[in-house]
Amino acid sequence: MEIFGVPSALLGSQLLVGLINGSFYAVLSLGLAIIFGLLNIINFAHGAQYMMGAFIAWLALTKLNINYWVALIAAPVLVGLFGVILERTMLRKLYKLDHLYGLLLTFGLALIIEGIFRDQFGISGESYEVPEALAGGVNLGFMFLPIYRAWVIVASLTVCFGTWYMIEKTRLGAYLRAGTENSQIVQALGINVPLLITFTYGYGVALAAFAGVLAAPIFQVNPLMGSNLIIVVFAVVVIGGMGSILGSIVTGIGLGLIEGLTRVFYPEASAVVVFVIMVIVLLLRPAGLFGKAA
Amino acid sequence: MSTASQPTALIKTEVLYSGLFILGLIAPFAIYPTFLMKLFCFALFASAFNLLLGFAGLLSFGHAAFLGTAGYVCGLMVRDVGVTPEIGILAGTVCAGLLGWVFGILAIRRTGIYFAMITLALAQMVYFVVLQIKATGGEDGLQGVPRGHLFGLIDLSDNIAMYYLVYAVFSIGFFIIYRTIHSPFGQILKAIRENEPRAISLGYDVNKFKLMAFVISASLAGLAGATKTLIFQLASLSDVHWHTSGEVVLMTLLGGLGTILGPAVGSATIVTLQNELADKVGSWVTVIMGTIFVVCVLAFRRGIVGEIQALIQRAGIR
Numbered sequence: 348m349e350i351f352g353v354p355s356a357l358l359g360s361q362l363l364v365g366l367i368n369g370s371f372y373a374v375l376s377l378g379l380a381i382i383f384g385l386l387n388i389i390n391f392a393h394g395a396q397y398m399m400g401a402f403i404a405w406l407a408l409t410k411l412n413i414n415y416w417v418a419l420i421a422a423p424v425l426v427g428l429f430g431v432i433l434e435r436t437m438l439r440k441l442y443k444l445d446h447l448y449g450l451l452l453t454f455g456l457a458l459i460i461e462g463i464f465r466d467q468f469g470i471s472g473e474s475y476e477v478p479e480a481l482a483g484g485v486n487l488g489f490m491f492l493p494i495y496r497a498w499v500i501v502a503s504l505t506v507c508f509g510t511w512y513m514i515e516k517t518r519l520g521a522y523l524r525a526g527t528e529n530s531q532i533v534q535a536l537g538i539n540v541p542l543l544i545t546f547t548y549g550y551g552v553a554l555a556a557f558a559g560v561l562a563a564p565i566f567q568v569n570p571l572m573g574s575n576l577i578i579v580v581f582a583v584v585v586i587g588g589m590g591s592i593l594g595s596i597v598t599g600i601g602l603g604l605i606e607g608l609t610r611v612f613y614p615e616a617s618a619v620v621v622f623v624i625m626v627i628v629l630l631l632r633p634a635g636l637f638g639k640a641a
Numbered sequence: 642m643s644t645a646s647q648p649t650a651l652i653k654t655e656v657l658y659s660g661l662f663i664l665g666l667i668a669p670f671a672i673y674p675t676f677l678m679k680l681f682c683f684a685l686f687a688s689a690f691n692l693l694l695g696f697a698g699l700l701s702f703g704h705a706a707f708l709g710t711a712g713y714v715c716g717l718m719v720r721d722v723g724v725t726p727e728i729g730i731l732a733g734t735v736c737a738g739l740l741g742w743v744f745g746i747l748a749i750r751r752t753g754i755y756f757a758m759i760t761l762a763l764a765q766m767v768y769f770v771v772l773q774i775k776a777t778g779g780e781d782g783l784q785g786v787p788r789g790h791l792f793g794l795i796d797l798s799d800n801i802a803m804y805y806l807v808y809a810v811f812s813i814g815f816f817i818i819y820r821t822i823h824s825p826f827g828q829i830l831k832a833i834r835e836n837e838p839r840a841i842s843l844g845y846d847v848n849k850f851k852l853m854a855f856v857i858s859a860s861l862a863g864l865a866g867a868t869k870t871l872i873f874q875l876a877s878l879s880d881v882h883w884h885t886s887g888e889v890v891l892m893t894l895l896g897g898l899g900t901i902l903g904p905a906v907g908s909a910t911i912v913t914l915q916n917e918l919a920d921k922v923g924s925w926v927t928v929i930m931g932t933i934f935v936v937c938v939l940a941f942r943r944g945i946v947g948e949i950q951a952l953i954q955r956a957g958i959r
Contacts, residue, residue: 389754440939446754447700448938451894454887455934462927578883582762585755615773622766626747629759633750 353611359490365607366600367496367565370503371558373599375580377507378554380589381514384527385547388438388449394577395460396552398570399426400559402464405475405568415478415564422560423553430552434545457574464570472567499561506557507596514592523547582625588635598636665808674804675872680912681811682869687892687904688818689861694890695899696822697854698834700757703744703764704862704889709881710767711737711863712870716783717776719871726789726797730810730867737863738856740767745855749848752837761883768881782877786870803872810868814861819901821857830854891930894937897944906945 375393382390390396403422407413413421433456441448477495484493514520525533526543534540559573566572580599587598602621610617628636668677686708693699711733719729748759771777778784788797797803821827832840833847841847870876879885888911896907911930918926937944943951 383754389758437935437939444942447757448942450700450754450757451890452935452938454890455931455938458887458931458934459928460931462924462929462931465927466924574883578761578765581758582765585751585758585762618769618773619766622762622769625759625762629747629750 355489356491358611359487361607361611362604363490363492363496363607364610365604367499367603368606369600369603370500370507371562371576371599372580372583372603373507373596374503374554374558374561375576376583376587376595376599377510377592378551379580379584380592380595381510381523381554382548382551383589385523385530385544386438386442386449387446388441388453389446389581390548390551391450391453391577392433392457392460393453393552393555393580394573394575395457396426396430396555396573397559397562397576398464398573399429399460400556401475401563401566401568401572402468402559402570403556404560404563405473408475409473415560419557419560423556426556426559427549427553431545431549433552434548438548439541439544461570461574468570470569470571472569472572475563475568477564495564499565502561503558506554510554511592511596579621582621586621586625586628586635588637590635591637594637662812665812669801669804674800676912676916678804678807678872679869680909681807682865682872683889683892683908683912684905685811685814685868686862686865687889687896687908688815688901689858689865690889691893691898691900691904692818692821692861693854693858694893695903696827696834697830697851699749699851699855700890701744701748701760701855701858702757702883702886702890703760703762703767704859705881705883705885706744706764706767707737707741707859707862708866708869708885708889709771709876709878710740711866712876712880713771713777713783715867716786716870716876719789720783720786725793726791726806726871729789729871730864733867733870734860734863737866738860741856741859741863742852744859745852749851749855761886764881764886765883768878768883771881772878777876780878782875783870784875786874786876788871788874797871807868807872810864814864815905817857817861822901826850826853888930891934891937893944895933895941895944897946897948897950898942900944900946900950903944903946910945 375397379390379393382388400422403425404415404418407418407421408415437452437456438449441452477493481495481498484491486492514523522533522538522543526538526540530540530544562572583599583602584595586602587594589595602624605624606617606620609620616623686704690701690704693701713733714736715729715733718724718732719726724732744760744763747763748756751759772779788803790796791802791806795802795806797806829840829845829850832843833845833850837847866876866880869880889908892907892911893904894907895910896905897903911933914929915926918929922929941948
């Protein structure tokens with residue numbers, strides 16, 4: 348079977364890869380957007396924290412024999428706590444300064460984290476076995492679908508929409524949205540805004556680690572796995588604009604699919620297609636697809 | 642500052658700069674010239690970057706693209722086309738300027754953090770292009786670039802001759818930056834940095850000024866990159882990598898953001914540190930760089946030169 352002269356199995360598998368990458372873009376850009384909304388900081392360490400999630404899962408399995416399902420919960424919690432410490436000890440001191448200092452601080456933190464992991468584990472990368480319950484695959488007739496990959500998409504989408512629900516429909520989310528609009532007034536109304544900020548940063552970071560654990564069985568667990576991804580995610584965030592939660596999810600997945608399609612029809616351009624789209628969006632709609640004009 | 646003390650301050654700066662200039666002339670007889678040349682390249686690179694961040698308030702996280710592109714263009718021109726080194730440097734600089742113009746047009750559509758992210762993403766695109774096209778040699782980089790004869794006359798394979806070329810390039814570049822900062826154009830840039838809406842209301846076409854600053858900064862970064870290719874006779878992939886973009890931010894921050902000598906001092910510190918540490922600590926260099934970054938942001942935002950200036954000012958008031 349062929350579609351546009353391309354075997355359907357190839358098209359299907361690349362679209363699947365695109366969808367998976369898109370899910371990671373969505374989870375990561377969602378975390379960035381939540382953090383940016385309340386803290387006005389772009390978390391450059393997001394990629395490093397994603398990598399930490401993957402490494403914690405790998406270490407837990409190989410050194411402590413802790414399985415995938417426990418790691419899927421424990422790694423985000425641990426990395427989230429690490430984020431909470433960073434926020435309390437360092438980021439907190441920068442809120443009154445130019446927002447660029449937050450970017451620079453988290454960039455420095457990313458270098459430190461990556462450097463330590465590179466020193467400990469080298470750059471060759473470690474592999475993580477797909478958990479038994481999700482091994483194997485289904486033949487859909489036109490293509491072969493590995494179950495783990497389907498699980499990654501389902502899990503990321505569940506977390507994305509769960510986060511959206513929490514922010515849009517719950518009381519905590521209402522505080523968060525109010526804090527994003529005007530944190531001073533929210534504080535005057537008796538809500539503990541500093542605590543809310545700490546929680547938000549921890550949650551955003553935990554999302555990154557969650558994506559990292561999901562990614563561990565698919566990609567090599569490698570100290571540099573985050574830094575290459577995060578720059579693409581920055582482009583995704585520029586394209587989507589950080590104003591809207593659903594916007595980040597949709598943009599992330601859409602761009603993953605476009606990247607997958609590019610890999611089928613013009614593989615040489617697949618590494619740059621997201622950046623090219625960013626350029627086009629900047630020319631046509633400078634504020635981003637879902638952004639409010641600055 | 643009172644009007645009476647202004648002329649003396651001016652004379653002091655002149656003495657300082659002349660002293661530093663003479664020091665640069667005799668330095669290669671005391672210190673290993675190749676190390677000095679590397680240092681001057683990064684000093685020019687960081688000063689060019691500082692023109693943008695320190696004086697126009699624009700954080701470009703993609704300056705490696707200009708350094709690297711100019712390096713590759715210069716290398717290709719000298720090695721494969723066979724032009725003389727000064728033409729190679731010129732070609733590299735012009736290309737970096739043009740690339741800066743393209744980056745600038747796109748990036749100034751957004752401000753603040755978005756500006757930084759856009760420049761980073763565009764630079765990453767340049768990185769992938771350099772990695773994939775054949776002419777640049779992919780992962781191996783561009784090797785075996787001859788230094789050639791300056792104006793077809795002076796043999797640059799002699800390290801001392803090469804040093805004086807690099808020193809001349811640095812001095813010219815630094816003078817351009819100095820003049821830019823102290824011109825009415827530089828004052829308008831500062832006005833935009835301090836209060837953009839007010840600059841607009843005063844009738845300045847803010848985007849035009851930002852774009853101009855971006856092009857000047859990119860060209861000078863390119864000048865540094867093209868010269869660097871001639872020194873080391875190669876252009877490598879790491880020159881276009883985002884690590885290099887981050888490094889130049891660190892150099893500027895450590896030396897003193899928005900000070901004239903700061904970036905040079907900062908790059909001298911970082912280059913020396915890297916040279917000293919490379920064999921001893923291996924991959925911990927990244928950790929140390931990151932730590933300096935964190936310390937600078939948290940506790941040392943004025944940088945080395947900024948702190949010294951503040952000390953002098955405090956002493957002057959007393």
